[in-house]
Amino acid sequence: MNPIISESSSFSIFARPLSKKLQGFLFVLPCLLMLLLVLGFPVVTAIVNSFSPIWSEVKTFTAENYIKLLRDELFWNSLKVTFIFVVSTVFLHHVLGMIVAVALNAELRAKRFFRLIAILPWTVPDVISGLIWRFMYNPTSGIINYLLIRSGATEQYIEWLASPNLVLPSIIFADVWRGYPFVMIILLAGLQAIPREQYEAARVDGASRIQEFIHITIPNLMRIIIIALALDTIWQFRRFGLIYNMTLGGPGHTSEILSLYIYKHYFKYLNFEYASAMAVVMAVLMIIISLPYIRMITRKV
Amino acid sequence: MKRRSGYRIVPYFILIIVCLYNIVPFVWMFSTSLKTEKEAYKIPPTFLPKEPTLESYDQIIVWTSFPRYFLNSTIISLGTALLSTFIGALAGYGFSRFHFSGRATLIGFILASQMLPGVLLVGPYFKMLVKIGLYNTYPGLIFAFTTITLPFSTWMLKGFIDTVPEELDQAAKVDGCSTLGAFLRIILPVIAPGMVATMIFAFLLAWGDLLWVLVLTSGDAMATVTLGLSRLVTQFRIIWPQLMAGSVIATLPPLVLYMLLQNSLVKGLTAGAVKE
Numbered sequence: 001m002n003p004i005i006s007e008s009s010s011f012s013i014f015a016r017p018l019s020k021k022l023q024g025f026l027f028v029l030p031c032l033l034m035l036l037l038v039l040g041f042p043v044v045t046a047i048v049n050s051f052s053p054i055w056s057e058v059k060t061f062t063a064e065n066y067i068k069l070l071r072d073e074l075f076w077n078s079l080k081v082t083f084i085f086v087v088s089t090v091f092l093h094h095v096l097g098m099i100v101a102v103a104l105n106a107e108l109r110a111k112r113f114f115r116l117i118a119i120l121p122w123t124v125p126d127v128i129s130g131l132i133w134r135f136m137y138n139p140t141s142g143i144i145n146y147l148l149i150r151s152g153a154t155e156q157y158i159e160w161l162a163s164p165n166l167v168l169p170s171i172i173f174a175d176v177w178r179g180y181p182f183v184m185i186i187l188l189a190g191l192q193a194i195p196r197e198q199y200e201a202a203r204v205d206g207a208s209r210i211q212e213f214i215h216i217t218i219p220n221l222m223r224i225i226i227i228a229l230a231l232d233t234i235w236q237f238r239r240f241g242l243i244y245n246m247t248l249g250g251p252g253h254t255s256e257i258l259s260l261y262i263y264k265h266y267f268k269y270l271n272f273e274y275a276s277a278m279a280v281v282m283a284v285l286m287i288i289i290s291l292p293y294i295r296m297i298t299r300k301v
Numbered sequence: 302m303k304r305r306s307g308y309r310i311v312p313y314f315i316l317i318i319v320c321l322y323n324i325v326p327f328v329w330m331f332s333t334s335l336k337t338e339k340e341a342y343k344i345p346p347t348f349l350p351k352e353p354t355l356e357s358y359d360q361i362i363v364w365t366s367f368p369r370y371f372l373n374s375t376i377i378s379l380g381t382a383l384l385s386t387f388i389g390a391l392a393g394y395g396f397s398r399f400h401f402s403g404r405a406t407l408i409g410f411i412l413a414s415q416m417l418p419g420v421l422l423v424g425p426y427f428k429m430l431v432k433i434g435l436y437n438t439y440p441g442l443i444f445a446f447t448t449i450t451l452p453f454s455t456w457m458l459k460g461f462i463d464t465v466p467e468e469l470d471q472a473a474k475v476d477g478c479s480t481l482g483a484f485l486r487i488i489l490p491v492i493a494p495g496m497v498a499t500m501i502f503a504f505l506l507a508w509g510d511l512l513w514v515l516v517l518t519s520g521d522a523m524a525t526v527t528l529g530l531s532r533l534v535t536q537f538r539i540i541w542p543q544l545m546a547g548s549v550i551a552t553l554p555p556l557v558l559y560m561l562l563q564n565s566l567v568k569g570l571t572a573g574a575v576k577e
Contacts, residue, residue, distance in 0.1 A: 020399055020401075021399065021401040021402065022401075023399060023480055024395045024396075024398065024399020024400070024401040024404075025395065025399075025401050026395070027391050027392060027394050027395025027399070027484075028391070028392045028395035028396060028407065030388045030391055030392070031388050031389065031391065031392035031411070031451055031455055032392075032407070032411075034388065034444070034447060034448050034451060035410075035411065035414055035448060035451065035452075037444075037448075038422075038426065038444055038445060038447075038448035039414050039417060039422060039448055041425065041426075041429060042421070042422040042423075042424070042425035042426045042429070043417060043421065043422065043425075045425035045428070045429075046421050046422070046424070046425055049425070096319075099315060099319075100315065100316070100319050102312075103311075103312035103315045103316050103319075104312075104316070106309075106312040107309075108312055108313070108316075114316045114320065115563075115567075116560070116563065117320045117323055117324065118316070118319060118320070118323065119559070119563070120323055120324075120327070120556070120559075121323050121326070122505075122559075123505065123552070123555040123556045123558075123559045124326075124552050124555070124556075125505070125508060125509025125510075125527055125551070125552070125555070126509055127509060127511045127527040127530065127531060128509075128527070128530065128548045128551055128552055129326070131530060131534060131544060131545075131548055132326045132329060132330045132545070132548060133326065134534070135329070135333060135541050135544075135545070136326060136329055140342075140344045140346075141341060141342050141343065141344060141346045141541075142346065143325070143329050143346060143348065146345050146346050146348075149345070150345075177322065177323070177326060181323075185566075185567060188567075189567065234415055234416060237418065238418050238419055240419065240420075240511060240512045241509065241510070241511035241512065241527065241531075244511060244531065245511075245530075245531055245534055248535075258420075259418060259419070259420045259512075262418075262420040262421075263420055263512070266420065266424050267424075267515075267516065272424060275420075275424070276421070276424070279418060279420050279421035280421065282418050282420070282421065283416065283417050283418055283421050286416040286417075286418060287413060287416045290413075290415075290416050294409055294412050294413055297408070297409075297412060297456075298405050298408055298409040298412070
């Protein structure tokens with residue numbers, strides 16, 4: 001670097017010019033302070049709570065909350081529900097997102113119009129999409145049963161959200177509506193960055209569309225797919241408002257995802273210590289799942 | 302090799318089906334909001350209202366605290382969008398331009414903080430807010446949402462600043478700008494599309510949240526639209542036309558924002574989140 005330029009860049013209000021390292025750190029400082037204050041303090045408190053006996057004034061160290069959750073059938077149930085919910089929604093977001101992104105990447109008329117409509121559901125808050133779908137699933141006054149009965153697919157009023165077997169698939173279908181557009185935009189952005197020449201070369205060699213997709217599109221998109229998978233998994237793991245408004249975890253506990261179960265323990269039954277232990281387990285799970293993603297990102301910065 | 306022209310129809314076919322899936326819930330929400338309560342419960346239901354009426358909008362705007370919720374949501378979401386984008390841009394600039402020690406660790410730490418579930422944080426944060434007197438206030442909520450969106454904002458804006466040639470900063474410094482001055486006057490205007498995308502992102506997150514508002518507010522004074530609507534649905538008798546009228550109003554700001562800023566959003570996500 002030109003020494004004259006670096007001289008003038010160290011101009012500052014302090015008598016001694018700030019070193020470049022310190023300057024950089026100062027830019028990052030507000031962000032770090034907020035994270036430490038709003039995340040750091042609660043995390044430490046939650047961890048301390050999780051090792052304290054339930055309903056006690058004196059904080060003594062105990063692992064009883066963790067032992068208790070191992071035997072808590074409802075905890076395992078919510079873990080299972082969360083797993084089904086996260087895996088199926090993330091999978092469907094990516095399959096549908098990929099199909100729509102590839103379709104939008106083709107030479108099209110009215111491309112802007114289609115893209116606009118394709119992203120639209122993402123702007124609806126999940127709390128509100130839960131409300132809309134709840135009424136669509138209404139057995140007698142909802143549009144879904146109406147269409148199914150009209151088209152002759154069924155003769156009965158199906159209880160979508162009140163049946164233990166149908167409730168999760170119904171919630172997943174509603175979530176996919178809102179969730180896939182974001183994955184789609186990210187994938188579309190990746191598709192547009194693939195050099196056209198690669199496809200042209202493949203065409204000269206007589207490759208089919210499927211072969212093109214497997215040998216050109218997928219390898220080029222790999223990094224972006226991993227980013228989208230990671231972000232989506234994290235967000236789906238934390239999903240709360242959608243299920244809160246659709247079923248509140250019911251019927252019984254059949255749609256009770258982990259965040260909802262922990263919320264109930266913390267704020268309804270006021271079992272702070274026990275809820276904290278479950279939340280710590282949830283955080284550890286999420287960090288383990290996203291470790292490859294964090295590694296990949298930080299390796300390249 | 303020549304392609305069969307049948308291939309050209311496939312994308313349209315897929316997109317039309319997908320558009321139907323995307324649009325039907327919107328139509329259902331809007332159509333229900335225009336129905337009378339009696340018509341909304343008709344068996345079989347009507348797809349479009351027989352006699353459209355604005356009664357539900359009138360009821361929800363005049364007879365409930367909905368306008369207040371709307372104001373609260375707007376203040377909280379705008380505050381979050383501005384604060385998160387500004388602090389995120391500062392940090393993004395720091396990470397992009399200065400190679401201080403521990404930089405990679407810090408980035409890893411910031412990204413990892415996204416993995417902390419809200420249910421872990423919200424309880425202790427609530428107790429902290431009560432202690433310092435910020436419970437049931439705008440700053441309490443804005444700080445929470447800003448922190449949740451910060452990792453993503455920082456990372457996206459860092460990606461954006463990476464694409465701006467460093468010669469630009471240096472030219473500004475030759476002209477006598479301080480480092481902060483170069484950031485404010487040169488970098489921020491150049492990365493405007495990225496900032497817009499980040500703002501929309503933070504705005505949407507704050508606007509749509511339920512968990513944090515549920516815990517960090519009490520009563521009507523600080524409630525947001527999402528909380529207000531969720532309270533209506535947990536009542537014994539659900540009045541769907543009113544609930545859907547409220548949903549239409551609550552969906553409008555993010556929808557309009559997105560329509561206006563669509564291009565910036567797509568460009569911002571492309572350059573920031575997806576860059577190689």
